[in-house]
Amino acid sequence: MATRWGILSAGRICHDFVSALRILPSDEHQLVAVAARDLKSAQEFARIHGIPKAYGTYDELVRDPDVEVVYVGAINPHHLATVKLVLSHGKHVLVEKPLTLNEKGSEELIATARRHNLFLMEALWSRFLPSYDFVMNAIKTGAIGQVYHVDVTFGKAVADKAKLARKALGGGTFMDIGIYTLNVVLMAFGDEQPLEVKAVGHLNQYGVDESVSAVFKYSDGRTANIATSARVNLPCEAHIVGTKGTIKVSVDLISTS
Amino acid sequence: MATRWGILSAGRICHDFVSALRILPSDEHQLVAVAARDLKSAQEFARIHGIPKAYGTYDELVRDPDVEVVYVGAINPHHLATVKLVLSHGKHVLVEKPLTLNEKGSEELIATARRHNLFLMEALWSRFLPSYDFVMNAIKTGAIGQVYHVDVTFGKAVADKAKLARKALGGGTFMDIGIYTLNVVLMAFGDEQPLEVKAVGHLNQYGVDESVSAVFKYSDGRTANIATSARVNLPCEAHIVGTKGTIKVSVDLISTS
The missing domain is CATH 3.40.50.720 (NAD(P)-binding Rossmann-like Domain)
Structure with a gap:
């Protein structure tokens, strides 16, 4: 049915x-x-x-x-x-x-x-993209060895869009596009919780975040970096780095959609 | 003379x-x-x-x-x-x-x-590389508009080298290769001091850093991310992102030398 x-x-x-x-x-x-x-x-x-x-x-x-x-x-x-x-x-x-x-x-x-x-x-649709599925399988099968670092940047110069800029509309760059960078980190580390998270960023005139840069400490020598911005077009890519190699995947989900 | x-x-x-x-x-x-x-x-x-x-x-x-x-x-x-x-x-x-x-x-x-x-x-020889000189001139002349974010990763799987691994030899990944990531950030922002720096990382058995991930907050909406590692080969590149475009430059100074 x-x-x-x-x-x-x-x-x-x-x-x-x-x-x-x-x-x-x-x-x-x-x-x-x-x-x-x-x-x-x-x-x-x-x-x-x-x-x-x-x-x-x-x-x-x-x-x-x-x-x-x-x-x-x-x-x-x-x-x-x-x-x-x-x-x-x-x-x-x-x-x-x-x-x-x-x-x-x-x-x-x-x-x-x-x-x-x-x-x-x-x-969170990127969880189900065939490319992400392929990447996660590659990690699981050990194609790049043990993952030690994940680096993701996703930024688009969309700071003027009301839904991003206004607090009343639930705006914020991290909530809108930054969430995809965090998702890559979580997926790459099997949804494991980090031991430590540190971040810096900037708010716009309405008190909403326009850029966020964050670092994550995981157990056993593992780290992650993310950056998101509504001011500039960041590289929009993820690097998942292991002992045997690196997977590079596009995080440009605005262009993809 | x-x-x-x-x-x-x-x-x-x-x-x-x-x-x-x-x-x-x-x-x-x-x-x-x-x-x-x-x-x-x-x-x-x-x-x-x-x-x-x-x-x-x-x-x-x-x-x-x-x-x-x-x-x-x-x-x-x-x-x-x-x-x-x-x-x-x-x-x-x-x-x-x-x-x-x-x-x-x-x-x-x-x-x-x-x-x-x-x-x-x-x-710090990268300060004088012709490629860096070219990049810094491009920034100064406004080729990429106003710089809002700098992202640099430099990692090499050299954790076992004594000069990196041993405290007595003044080891540490950041001192050895991470310093070049910081240099790109400083150069891109005209040696301006950041308002805030936050970092996470891991120490080896001798108490020396094997990886460092850090974020920098600068004034007027600007940020920077760096990552260094002696465990894995990171992308070894810098992205300097402005309102009009991005400059990508190799930070792979071990291969360059």
Whole structure:
């Protein structure tokens, strides 16, 4: 039976997600309904993607008994409340990154999902790119020996975009693109927690980070460096360095999308 | 009139220095004497490079009235004492990097040189490479706009070499090769001092650093990342990233030499 999706929000990222989902067989994934805070946006979204139902409130979407799992593409500051709403109505969730704006919020959502025995996942798509899959397999099979250092930079001159620049929109370079650098480090070290993290960075006029440079200390001589920037175009690549060789992979997920 | 050089120590780096110096016209640079703690080494060194005088003690070298400037190529822990000895005899000094093993020692030497009104320089050769000169000119002329980030990695799997591994020999990866990453950052930012530096790293069994990862915060939104390692071969390149473009330059000074 097909997985029955509800789409929460009708923004750009929701268009991207639904466009990708529609590539898959309709007997596997079915689009049931879309909800936006503005009914007209929802209706237009439904028309474009051939979705049967359009709602003007999120409440209607989460009460729809046909909906099994909800994709949450609302802006960052709404993730916590909307995901809680969905989970409390017994539906599974796939939510855009960042999961929430802070650790406390993320822990709350994870606890809620566990309590209701529901699936909850952050849509960090680079985790599922074939190139990343290839890289992680190469690491596991020892192609580059023991990994001692991971170096990742991802920066784009997008500092003026409101969603990055404004605190009220849950902005911040690290949350938007820097998260992908951290993801490479975590993947390369098998999601191991570092022993120590140190960082420096700069805030813009709205108190939102425009650049972050961080170093990570792992056990047994291992280290990692990341840099992200919304001011300049950094190299946008990752080097995973082992005793037998180095894997270089593009982190330029803006160009990829 | 030619600059009259004395060579203090007859080790490998001294051979490299003298070989390079001999490329220059003899009416500009003249090799007067070499001193080693072992007279036979000094004599052998003198024979190879055609140096008239060979001494078995550093004292004889610094007392030689013909010697005008001394190149100090002794091992790192001897820099402080030997450079002080040379300066106190009224001779100028070019000393291998690192100048000394710590800030206190370096300040002492600088003060001594100033007191005697003598020239004192650390032989950080990458400062004078034509490629670096080209890069620094490109930065100054604004070819890449305003520099916002500098990222440098230099690592070589040389952890087992005694001069790197042993504390008694003034070892440490940062002092040996990491210093070149820091130099690129300093050069790119016109020797400006960072507002903040944070670092992580690992020590070997002798208490000497085998890897260092550090981040630098500069004023006006600027940052820098460096990584060095004696465990693995890092990319060995620098990216100097500005608003209009990026300069990539090799930092692989071991291969260059």
